[in-house]
Amino acid sequence: xxxxxxxxxxxxxLFVFCLIIYTSSYAQVKFEKEYRIKEDQVPSQAVTFIKKxxxxxxxxxxxxxxxEGKTIEAKTVVDGIKHSIEFDTLGTPLxxxxxxxxxxxxxxxxxxIKTTLEQQFVKYKIIKIQTQWKAADETLIQLLRKEKxxxxxxxxxxxxxxxxxxxxxxxxxxxxxxxxxxLKILTIQQRNTDNLDF
Amino acid sequence: xxxxxxxxxxxxFISYSWSQSSFSSGLLPRIRVSTKIGDNLKLVNGIESRQLxxxxxxxxxxxxxxxxxxxxxxxxxxxxxxxxxxAGYLIRFEDNEVFHRTIQQLSWVQYADPIRFGHRFVTDQxxxxxxxxxxxxxxxxxxxxxxxxxxxxPTEWYLKLGNEYLGEWQNGEFNLExxxxxxxxxxxxxxxxIEFGLDYRIGSLIDAATENDLWITVNWYYxxxxxxxx
Numbered sequence: 001x002x003x004x005x006x007x008x009x010x011x012x013x014l015f016v017f018c019l020i021i022y023t024s025s026y027a028q029v030k031f032e033k034e035y036r037i038k039e040d041q042v043p044s045q046a047v048t049f050i051k052k053x054x055x056x057x058x059x060x061x062x063x064x065x066x067x068e069g070k071t072i073e074a075k076t077v078v079d080g081i082k083h084s085i086e087f088d089t090l091g092t093p094l095x096x097x098x099x100x101x102x103x104x105x106x107x108x109x110x111x112x113i114k115t116t117l118e119q120q121f122v123k124y125k126i127i128k129i130q131t132q133w134k135a136a137d138e139t140l141i142q143l144l145r146k147e148k149x150x151x152x153x154x155x156x157x158x159x160x161x162x163x164x165x166x167x168x169x170x171x172x173x174x175x176x177x178x179x180x181x182x183l184k185i186l187t188i189q190q191r192n193t194d195n196l197d198f
Numbered sequence: 199x200x201x202x203x204x205x206x207x208x209x210x211f212i213s214y215s216w217s218q219s220s221f222s223s224g225l226l227p228r229i230r231v232s233t234k235i236g237d238n239l240k241l242v243n244g245i246e247s248r249q250l251x252x253x254x255x256x257x258x259x260x261x262x263x264x265x266x267x268x269x270x271x272x273x274x275x276x277x278x279x280x281x282x283x284x285a286g287y288l289i290r291f292e293d294n295e296v297f298h299r300t301i302q303q304l305s306w307v308q309y310a311d312p313i314r315f316g317h318r319f320v321t322d323q324x325x326x327x328x329x330x331x332x333x334x335x336x337x338x339x340x341x342x343x344x345x346x347x348x349x350x351x352p353t354e355w356y357l358k359l360g361n362e363y364l365g366e367w368q369n370g371e372f373n374l375e376x377x378x379x380x381x382x383x384x385x386x387x388x389x390x391x392i393e394f395g396l397d398y399r400i401g402s403l404i405d406a407a408t409e410n411d412l413w414i415t416v417n418w419y420y421x422x423x424x425x426x427x428x
Contacts, residue, residue, distance in 0.1 A: 034348060035351070195419045
């Protein structure tokens with residue numbers, strides 16, 4: 001190895017060492033995590049709810065930890081429709097979400113959703129729509145089994161979209177009520193894409 | 199058993215490559231550090247180095263040899279929520295010679311939960327004192343999938359598979375290279391990722407004798423986050 005090469009190699013090592021020391025002082029931790037769990041780790045109340053609501057479907061169970069707390073989630077596909085049922089840690093159902101197409105909603109509702117979103121974003125593109133049901137346990141079971149119910153329930157729409165705000169595009173989660181009135185907007189923190197771009 | 203099959207497959211693959219054409223293998227660590235410098239603008243600095251361990255065209259096939267070091271700097275402008283246009287410069291130190299490369303890049307990410315697809319188009323131009331200018335154009339498709347759950351969260355592992363096609367013009371001659379890039383990644387945090395894997399390159403595909411390069415790679419991606427002053 002020539003003197004030139006030796007000097008060059010060590011200069012690079014020194015640069016990398018300095019870079020590691022410099023960058024480590026800026027480390028941040030984001031507290032949000034979702035991971036698979038087995039059925040025997042799920043509260044029995046949640047398992048019983050699922051057994052009452054569905055006949056012989058494959059369920060994937062997840063535990064989600066975030067700054068809002070811990071929840072349990074059951075995910076399944078029934079008749080080609082993705083279902084997600086969220087429970088608290090004791091197994092009490094919180095809500096049921098079903099993925100739907102915009103075109104499957106009534107034309108009046110589609111127009112109302114469009115009007116609400118145009119008030120919030122300069123431009124937008126819808127990525128996913130989920131109907132969200134919030135009700136008592138037995139009512140949710142009736143809804144999931146496509147049975148008629150006389151009990152009250154709330155039907156909201158959770159929309160994930162790409163939206164332009166102040167000349168910058170971001171992803172948002174928008175919650176609308178059954179009249180397409182705005183309930184909540186959350187900015188989705190996108191994962192860094194450097195490992196796909198460079 | 200899986201380990202045995204992988205070892206056997208790797209052995210057969212290397213034996214085949216060795217006997218059919220030129221084969222080289224070594225280490226290729228990469229570091230990419232990005233810094234946000236505006237609402238839609240960031241600076242991405244990189245360093246990578248190649249060290250050769252195996253080369254069947256040398257007298258001593260198994261020997262350590264330092265090959266090169268690249269330093270790069272790219273300005274990245276966000277066009278939309280998932281697309282970017284990037285341009286920059288790379289300086290290469292190889293065989294006591296310095297090469298200069300200008301780079302133009304367009305990339306975008308498609309989301310198909312739980313998978314992310316990354317697309318990248320690049321054109322670059324390389325200039326050196328002793329060689330004719332080299333012009334390249336390339337496209338890379340990358341797939342990224344969490345190994346647990348529906349999305350990749352901090353402290354979780356993921357799989358990344360890439361496939362790149364690279365056309366090269368130099369001295370009026372055209373050549374083609376194909377790259378396969380399997381990686382196992384670990385998300386330390388949203389700003390910090392590390393990936394271990396292979397960068398397999400099949401080069402000179404237009405020529406009679408193809409070149410096989412298998413680089414054992416470690417990628418480290420770090421995003422610097424500066425807190426705004428109050």
